[in-house]
Amino acid sequence: DSSADGSFSRKQENGGETDKYAVRQHYNSRPNNSTQERKKSTIFGVRSFNNFVKSLLIDMYSRPHDVALDLGCGKGGDLLKWLKAGIDGLIGVDIADISIEHAKDRFAHMRSKCFWVDFCVGDPFLDRLEDIVHPDAFPVDVVSCQFAFHYAFETEERLRNALANISRVLKRGGKFIGTIPDSEQLVRNLKLGKKQWGNSIYRISFEEANPTGTFETLWGNRYMFHLTEAVEDVPEYVVPFEGFVKLAQEYNLKLERHQTFMKFFHQAVRDRDVKKVAEDSKILNRDGTFAIGEEQLEACAVYAVFAFEKV
Ligand code: SAM
Numbered sequence: 001d002s003s004a005d006g007s008f009s010r011k012q013e014n015g016g017e018t019d020k021y022a023v024r025q026h027y028n029s030r031p032n033n034s035t036q037e038r039k040k041s042t043i044f045g046v047r048s049f050n051n052f053v054k055s056l057l058i059d060m061y062s063r064p065h066d067v068a069l070d071l072g073c074g075k076g077g078d079l080l081k082w083l084k085a086g087i088d089g090l091i092g093v094d095i096a097d098i099s100i101e102h103a104k105d106r107f108a109h110m111r112s113k114c115f116w117v118d119f120c121v122g123d124p125f126l127d128r129l130e131d132i133v134h135p136d137a138f139p140v141d142v143v144s145c146q147f148a149f150h151y152a153f154e155t156e157e158r159l160r161n162a163l164a165n166i167s168r169v170l171k172r173g174g175k176f177i178g179t180i181p182d183s184e185q186l187v188r189n190l191k192l193g194k195k196q197w198g199n200s201i202y203r204i205s206f207e208e209a210n211p212t213g214t215f216e217t218l219w220g221n222r223y224m225f226h227l228t229e230a231v232e233d234v235p236e237y238v239v240p241f242e243g244f245v246k247l248a249q250e251y252n253l254k255l256e257r258h259q260t261f262m263k264f265f266h267q268a269v270r271d272r273d274v275k276k277v278a279e280d281s282k283i284l285n286r287d288g289t290f291a292i293g294e295e296q297l298e299a300c301a302v303y304a305v306f307a308f309e310k311v
Helices: 020-028 035-040 044-061 079-085 097-108 149-154 156-169 183-191 241-250 261-271 275-280 294-300
Strands: 067-071 089-094 116-121 140-146 170-181 196-198 202-206 222-227 231-237 253-260 303-310
Touching: 020 097, 020 149, 020 231, 044 079, 044 140, 044 170, 044 261, 044 294, 044 303, 067 079, 067 156, 079 097, 089 097, 097 116, 140 156, 149 156, 149 170, 149 231, 156 170, 156 241, 156 253, 170 183, 183 202, 241 253, 241 303, 253 261, 261 275, 261 303
Parallel strands: 067 089, 067 140, 089 116, 140 170
Antiparallel strands: 170 303, 196 202, 202 222, 222 231, 253 303
């Protein structure tokens, strides 16, 4: 198989057959909790904050009647966000087949279905999207990859194939949005000589210390991530952001936004009149202080948002 940049004809160094099975097994085994159960969770605050950030991002970078592609869509947790954004169609892809079944089920139970969906099992960081999803669905207006693009950073092949896929199926002027762990924060902690850090809610553990905080390659910089009740020591990869932006340029993706969750949140509350929504979502108190505990906030602060435009 070949693409314009030749990335699909590249030899598969390890066929991408490494951590993806552990990742898939992990996400497939996550229970499909009800809304009531989620409200009782010890990470309810983390979930609310993350959902708030994703809603904002989707709202800012999609338009009514868009067709959206959600890579690593999981159990379809963003379905309502897309509904509110007024899109016409949503394609969801995930390697976890059981999660895809949950996503289909969630859509089937939605009261308002004013857009079409197509949920597919596949690895969009390795395989051609046109082999996973019916090609008639392309091109799309927006590609969203929430809390998942760091899995593409396992090998050069995966990363290039992921970017080639995204660039190829996006319309010119279309957006590629996502949420990833903030590499600047990871590097800051590494430079302090830490190999492992976190709190009672989350933990990040590198196998070796790296006090220079530099990486020889853009890919393969592995650590284990744990988030109480959500992610149990799953292998993840650093997204060295500057290098990511440079590589994305090769695929005609131009950076429009990169902010930590906290900066993005505070700016939105200041500029976008969403304080009341943040209060209703139990993120902020009336006096503007956080209604979420310190340790949960620290877990939220691990992440950053990005938005690229296909040029
Ligand atoms: N995007 C969803 C959300 O925000 O709720 C799910 C996020 S979950 C932390 C990460 C998701 O990425 C999981 O559903 C996992 O199965 C998926 N994933 C990981 N590696 C993947 C790959 N190579 N291809 C497709 N999906 C992948």
